[in-house]
Every structure is written in structure tokens, then in C-alpha cells.
């Protein structure tokens with residue numbers, strides 16, 4: 001069953017009924033001002049950091065789930081009837097409801113009682129504000145006398161403090177209202193020089209800025225007193241809960257349409273220019289007034305929207321494909337890169353499943369996110385790599401996350417994950433392959449943001465290896481530390497106290513438990529580093545990393561192979577995890593994916609054998625399960641992984657992030673049919689028809705789909721912010737379709753299904769546009785390449801001579 005449809009022409013998903021199984025959200029903003037918005041206008045906004053600069057308030061896990069947002073109420077002043085065109089919060093039965101989620105904007109509205117009202121929400125590029133453009137059309141044969149009320153609830157900046165510290169917060173709120181603009185300035189009197197504002201293009205009949213005055217005692221969003229009554233009370237918040245609501249009166253002739261613009265924004269004044277001359281406690285509004293004046297005009301708002309549309313059109317033109325499959329085209333050309341932008345921006349901080357309080361930018365996560373983003377805005381990827389490296393610790397290890405506003409690392413969700421440092425190497429190599437900008441390696445950046453500790457990025461990368469090589473265990477495999485990529489395989493945790501966080505508790509020394517996954521990751525990182533060193537003409541380094549890769553590969557052959565698949569780990573007692581000897585958790589997907597991705601076992605049959613085992617034991621109709629058999633009970637020596645009920649999350653869920661690793665591994669062994677089959681099982685668009693089961697948005701990947709051991713097999717959770725986005729994009733574009741940025745040119749090495757006759761693609765790469773046609777003439781993956789008619793040896797297209805901006809590529813598969 002579906003709740004809408006894809007409008008590929010407009011690059012939108014159109015939701016046609018409001019009662020989706022879960023709120024289906026979109027993101028507003030892609031630079032510094034962000035918001036999440038659901039299909040019924042729920043959600044909130046923040047500036048840079050969802051925890052430290054929250055602009056509007058949102059209560060997670062509410063009843064109904066998605067309550068509070070950017071609401072508009074319409075009231076028929078003749079009958080006194082009122083409703084919300086976005087369905088929530090009044091939930092009147094609408095006609096022609098639709099929510100068009102587009103790239104960086106959403107348009108939500110419906111018809112009710114002969115009045116059509118739709119609001120377009122977006123954030124203009126280069127600005128720290130959101131625009132709501134509401135268009136109301138009177139479809140009656142009679143004039144309509146209407147009232148319109150806007151409604152948002154301000155957050156007192158620090159979202160965690162806002163949700164907990166009521167003894168203080170109920171006394172701090174402050175508001176100013178000037179010319180119909182509501183200024184939220186809590187704590188402006190002391191150490192903040194930023195404020196929020198909520199403005200309206202019309203002259204208003206009233207306003208409310210104290211929440212209780214708007215709602216009335218013991219009422220909620222469904223039936224605000226001000227709306228019911230048809231008038232605001234011009235309340236000013238002194239403490240309690242600052243709110244923003246405008247009341248606008250409208251007379252619409254039959255057939256008449258009116259557009260009203262609301263602006264919700266964030267503004268920072270220079271500290272020495274905080275206050276107005278006339279009153280030492282009043283905001284100096286000199287600089288913000290022109291911004292408000294500009295975007296209150298439909299021409300400027302409209303132009304900003306057009307710029308946003310062209311921005312996305314251009315970004316998506318960097319890599320476009322035309323394959324025989326609509327789901328592939330739609331995801332690769334529109335939604336998958338769009339989701340990659342969101343994960344790049346928000347990391348794992350703010351979604352319907354991440355509260356914006358718990359997690360900042362993950363070191364491991366953000367490095368992987370680059371894989372799906374670097375081709376779009378390489379300059380931003382460059383800055384991100386340097387920011388990440390600046391939080392690296394002097395030991396070469398890493399903080400697990402950092403706060404985007406301060407760029408300081410923290411241990412709030414643990415430290416000592418021994419896989420972390422390697423991801424920096426993979427992030428940097430993705431950037432180098434894409435751009436050829438070797439200068440990034442010479443950038444000098446600090447450790448742990450400590451001034452004076454600066455070294456080049458290249459040295460940072462080397463320290464990461466030193467950290468890893470100093471931490472090898474009894475079998476010569478990397479020690480796992482707190483955990484590796486799988487946050488929940490906590491082999492040194494041994495927690496028996498309820499309520500302890502598996503992420504921060506360590507009760508064992510950590511000198512025994514080893515990870516085969518990190519071993520595979522290390523091999524891959526060493527190989528990438530050797531390539532880098534080679535191009536820098538650092539022979540000794542290149543030899544060193546090649547040697548380390550070979551050594552670790554040998555160690556995996558000897559101690560990381562279980563007979564039919566790669567082992568997962570050794571636990572604190574030196575016993576294997578993910579082995580046929582185990583009662584539960586006999587086979588794990590991660591080492592199969594990552595060892596083969598690194599090239600381990602390609603020469604001796606281990607890779608193919610491991611992939612057969614994955615197919616036999618882990619694959620399911622909804623994707624590849626992370627492990628089998630599921631852990632049926634809690635094992636203190638394994639940690640969080642066994643804390644989840646069977647079939648969910650890391651305990652035998654379909655942890656989608658890992659699936660593309662197997663797709664890549666299948667392409668590495670030349671099995672395009674299987675790689676693509678796995679790809680399609682997860683492809684959100686291909687799952688659209690089962691939306692009532694899948695439940696999450698059909699236009700983005702989710703972190704997890706419940707596995708066969710669960711009670712809800714096929715149900716997705718944790719959509720949007722997941723490494724699944726970048727890895728799927730990388731797997732389909734670079735490995736299955738095989739268009740791969742490589743060190744010295746664009747590599748064309750497709751491993752596509754045998755039934756495909758070919759496909760076409762356009763890829764912009766290092767200043768040239770490649771128009772690629774792939775044609776199948778035989779059943780294999782051998783490729784013969786022609787660039788502008790000339791035969792190319794091998795599968796890498798050399799960079800075109802200066803001045804040549806277009807390369808027509810013909811690839812013949814035999």
C-alpha cells in the first residue's frame with residue numbers, strides 16, 4: 001500500500017494522505033540554519049547545532065508522535081469554524097491534502113470548507129532564516145471573512161537544558177514585539193548576542209507570545225483559545241513559555257488568492273552592538289530589519305526559492321544515470337544524494353529518531369558520510385575532513401564525536417572505539433580520488449583542538465596507524481577497544497548494572513578481545529595510504545603500508561577464518577565470536593563485507609566462499625541480516641548486541657549500513673546479478689508498495705529493517721541519518737555501475753546484471769564532463785573503453801588534456 005507517489009520530474013515525493021504510518025519528514029536548510037519538517041508541518045529548527053542552538057521547541061515521543069511544529073490555523077470568521085490546512089494539529093478531514101517534499105523544501109496544504117491553503121517552507125541559500133509562503137484561495141462563490149493564526153513555540157536555545165531545568169527556565173524567557181515582528185531574546189540580557197525572530201508580511205490584528213495565553217488553560221494545539229475566540233490577547237512572555245503567534249484578518253472575494261509570508265530566523269549581533277541606543281536592554285535591530293524587509297516581499301522570496309531549485313539541479317547533474325530500472329534512476333539521480341547531503345550536514349544528531357540532544361557529529365560516521373557527498377560540494381568535504389582531524393587525539397585515537405557548534409570532541413557516548421582512526425584515512429582518500437587536491441595533506445591542524453599541536457593532515461593519518469599498530473592482540477589482530485563499527489559488540493564492557501550505558505562502561509582491561517572487522521578495515525586503510533604515499537613519492541612510507549597490509553592479510557587468513565566465512569572477533573577469554581563453534585551469533589556480516597572490500601580472500605577462494613555463506617545464512621527478502629542465529633538472551637561478555645530482542649538493531653536486524661558492503665564484495669568477485677539483487681531489496685523506492693509494512697519514508701534509507709527473528713519482519717526504523725545513505729550511493733554508482741573516481745582518472749568498471757543491455761551516465765569529474773554509454777555484448781565484466789573515439793588501455797580514463805571539457809566514453813562489456 002502507498003501513501004503517495006514519486007514525482008520525478010519535479011524531484012518531489014507527494015504524500016496524498018496525512019495519516020502516514022509515521023511522520024514522514026524532510027529537511028529544510030543545507031548550510032547553517034536547519035529544520036526538520038514532517039508531512040503535517042511538525043518539527044523544529046536550529047542553527048548549526050541541534051542541541052546548543054535550538055530555535056523552536058519540540059517534544060519527542062509525544063502523543064500523537066508528531067506534535068508541535070510550524071502551524072497555521074484558518075478560521076472562518078462568519079461561522080467561527082477553524083482548522084489547520086496541514087491536517088495537524090486539528091485533524092479535520094481535508095480535501096486534496098498533499099505534502100510535496102522536495103529538495104530543501106516542503107509544500108503542505110489542503111482544501112477545507114471551500115478554502116484552499118498551501119504553505120511552502122524553505123530556507124534560502126546563504127541565509128539563517130526560513131520562509132513560509134502561505135497561499136490561500138477562496139473557492140466559494142461567496143466572499144470569505146477569515147482569520148489566520150501562525151503558531152510556533154520557542155526553545156530556550158540549549159535543548160537539553162530547555163527540557164530539564166524548569167526551576168530556572170520558567171523565569172528567564174523574554175520577548176520583544178516591534179512592528180508585528182516577535183523577537184525571542186531569552187538570555188540576551190546576559191551572555192548571548194543572538195536572538196530569534198518571527199515576522200509576517202501583513203499588518204497584524206494581534207499577537208501572542210506567552211504560550212498559555214494562546215492555548216488557554218488545559219488546552220492543547222488542537223483547540224487554542226485564541227483561535228477559537230478569533231482574537232489574540234497581545235500577550236508578552238515574562239518567563240514561562242515564549243511563543244510566536246500572529247493574527248491576520250483577511251477578506252477574500254470569490255476566486256481570490258492571497259499570499260502571506262512568514263519568516264522565522266536566527267540572528268547574531270556583533271557583541272559590542274547588542275543593545276539599542278535608546279534602551280540598554282533592547283535588541284539593536286538595525287541589521288536584521290533589512291533582512292526581514294527583503295524576504296517579506298514575494299519577489300525576493302520567490303527568487304530565493306528559484307535559486308534553491310537551481311542549486312539542487314546543478315548538484316544532481318554531477319552524476320546522473322539512465323539505467324533500465326526506475327528505482328535505481330530515481331534513487332541515484334535524486335533521493336540518495338539528497339539524503340547524503342542530510343547525513344553530511346546533520347550526522348546522527350536530529351531526525352525523528354535522534355533527538356538532537358544525544359549525539360553530535362560522529363568521527364566514524366562523518367568520515368563515511370563523505371563517500372556519498374564529496375563529489376557534490378568538495379570544498380565543504382575538505383573543511384569537514386580538517387575539522388574531524390582537528391579533534392583527533394595526540395595518541396592517534398579519536399573522540400567518538402564532536403559538537404558542531406564548538407567543534408570540540410567529547411566522550412559523551414564513549415571513546416576508545418578502535419576502528420575510529422581508520423575512517424579518517426578513508427574519508428581523506430575519497431576526497432583525494434575525487435578532487436586530486438593533494439594540498440589538503442599539507443594542511444596543518446591541531447590535535448584535540450590544542451593550539452601549538454599542529455601537524456599536517458598526512459601526519460595525522462600516520463598517527464592513526466601508529467595507534468592501531470600499537471594495539472594488536474594475542475593473535476596479531478587489532479584489539480577491539482570499546483567496540484568497533486558495531487557499537488554494540490562490547491567485549492570489554494561486562495555490565496551487570498541496569499541503566500549503565502554500554503557505550504561508556506568498561507570493566508575489562510581490553511588486552512585480549514580482538515576484531516576481525518578492524519583487521520579488514522586496517523588492510524583497506526593501509527592500501528589506500530600506500531597509494532597516497534606512492535603519489536607523494538614517499539617510497540619508505542609506501543613500502544611500510546604495503547607491508548602492513550600484507551601482514552594483516554596473512555593474519556586474517558590464519559586467525560580470522562572460520563572455514564566457511566570470516567570470524568567476527570575474539571572475546572575477552574580468547575574465544576571466537578561469529579564462528580560455527582558458537583551457539584548463537586555464528587556468522588556476522590561485517591567481516592565478510594569489510595575483508596572482501598579490502599581485497600582479503602580474493603586470491604584464495606575465501607571471498608567467494610564467505611559470500612556463499614552470507615547468501616545461505618544471512619540474506620532475506622528484506623535485506624541481509626547482520627548476524628545469525630540471533631542472540632536469544634543477554635550475554636554479559638558480548639554487551640549491548642545481546643540486549644536487543646532478537647531481530648532488532650544489532651541483534652539480527654537488517655542493519656542496512658552493512659548491506660552495501662556485501663554489494664561491493666559481490667562486485668569485487670564479479671557477481672553483478674547478486675550485487676544488484678541485494679541493492680534492490682533495500683532500495684526505498686522499490687519498497688514503496690509495502691509502505692504499510694516498511695512504515696518509514698519511501699524516499700530515504702533507514703538504518704534498520706526488522707529481521708526475520710523479529711515480530712515485525714520488514715518494518716524499518718531510524719530513517720534518514722544513517723551511513724546506509726552514503727554506502728548505498730557508493731556501492732551502486734562506483735561498484736555496480738562502476739563509475740569510480742580513482743587516483744589518476746575516472747575508472748569505468750561496471751559489474752551489472754547479466755540481463756541489462758547497458759546503461760548511460762553523465763559524470764562530472766575534475767573539470768570535465770564524461771558522457772558514458774555502457775553496452776553489453778557478452779555475459780562477463782570485461783571492459784573495452786573508448787574515449788572520444790580512441791581506444792583506452794585498461795579501465796581508467798586518463799585525465800583529458802587541458803581545455804578538453806567533454807569526453808564521450810563508450811564502454812563495451814564482453
Ligand code: GLC
Nearest residue numbers: 348362364365485486487488
Ligand atoms: C549507528 C552508529 C554507527 C555505528 C552503527 C552500528 O548507526 O551511528 O556509528 O557504526 O550504529 O552500531
Ligand code: GLC
Nearest residue numbers: 413487488502503640649650
Ligand atoms: C546504540 C545503537 C547503535 C548506535 C549507538 C550510538 O548502541 O544500537 O546503533 O550506534 O547506540 O551510541
